[in-house]
Amino acid sequence: MTALDTYRSDARAWLSSVAGEFGREARRGLSEAEDLALGRRYQRAKFDAGYAGINWPKEIGGQGLTHIEKVTFEAEEMQFGMPNVYFGISLGMPVPILMRYGSDPAFVKERVLKALKGEEIWCQLFSEPSGGTDLAALRTKAEPDGNGWRVNGQKVWTSWAHYSDYGVIVVRTDPTVPKHKGLTYFWVDMKAPGVTVRPIKLAGGDSHVNEVFFDNVRVEDSQRMSPVNEGFAVAMTTLMIERYVATDSAGFGPHLDLFVSLAKDTMLNGRPAIEDGRVRSAIARNHAMRSGLDAITARAMLMMQAGMVPGPEGSLNKLVAVRSRQKLSELAIDLQGAPGIAYDDHAFGKEDWTFSWLNAPTGRIAGGSDETLLNTIAERILGLPQDHRPDKGVPFNQIPA
Secondary structure, three states, X not given: OXXXXXXXXXXXXXXXHHHHHHOHHHHOOOXXXXXXXXXXXXXXXXXXXXXXXXXXXXXXXXXXXXXXXXXHHHHHHHHHOOOOHHHHHHHHOHHHHHHHHOOOHHHHHHHHHHHHOOOOOEEEEOOEOOXXXXXXXXXXXXXXXXXXXXXXXXXXXXXXHHHOOEEEEXXXXXXXXXXXXXXXXXXXXXXXXXXXXXXXXXXXXXXXXXXXXXXXXXXXXXXXXXXXXXXXXXXXXXXXXXXXXXXXXXXXXXXXXXXXXXXXXXXXXXXXXXXXXXXXXXXXXXXXXXXXXXXXXXXXXXXXXXXXXXXXXHHHXXXXXHHHHHHHHHHHHHHHOHHHHOOOOOOOOOOOHHHHHHHHHHHOXXXXXXXXXXXXXXXHXXXXXXXXXXXXXXXXXXXXX
């Protein structure tokens, strides 16, 4: 037995031991608030057992292991339906960005430890009504105010903002320069005066995304995480991490193993669906695709651990994974017939095909729309000429609204 096999076995044993307290059966029938409370206890249990921050440095609260151990644990964890969804974005993008760009080491370590223990949640405040796919078109502004700043504007589609303690935000600090050059990156206190959060009801029935309004919110200059007017580079680093870390090879949908089990148990034309050539072909294509994406992600994780910035392949990772999730979910629903469209209010996105299919379009927008990712792949991977951009080089305040 290899060291990784031993790690997997130990992780599976620990997860089995706490599944009765935190797993899918313990969660059924809980309100979202109750499920969040259970999730906080589970996150603390993970920390105490050595399964939080698996590939983060030990000196800041992590376990000092590699991305391989991280994905190994997550593959086992997925099978138990644990309440970890509330912490995915927090520990996936904002907290790693804080670790990299935060200016106060003591503050950073305290926030990281509290996030790893489930005591605090962070959100990512990027998209706006006028600047989602084109992040640099954002209009939320920060103006100097003594030794700090005043932030005014609106963000939208912010996941878990209604439960968040802190967030990372990119704002416009100079409208007289081209749109990419006048942005600055901060962290903000989500409980500060002037911050208003309003949940948005989605087609799937849940309300995990929000509108967030900033009305004259005071932000200290010590909360700045980039040089003034140079925040776009930090924002791009955040999005690159999102396209690798926050999108697994299943596109945040059910794992391929669940589809194989469904195909074995479902009859198609008088025999198990797994015997149908079209189904077997779909399984093979999906497996090949996910294996390739896992290899790309593993390389990116090694680059990030070495202090390097991963390349544009993250766009390919996210584009292919979420599209594949949508197609596989649709096929799973078709195999089930009419029962496949039944919706369960207490379904979990990583194991329910209907929930996965309904929410897949959201995944094709978050972290960069399909069209934006295709442009990135064309220009930065294939080296094709850029599209004509009439606002390129034009001061932001001279671009027609």
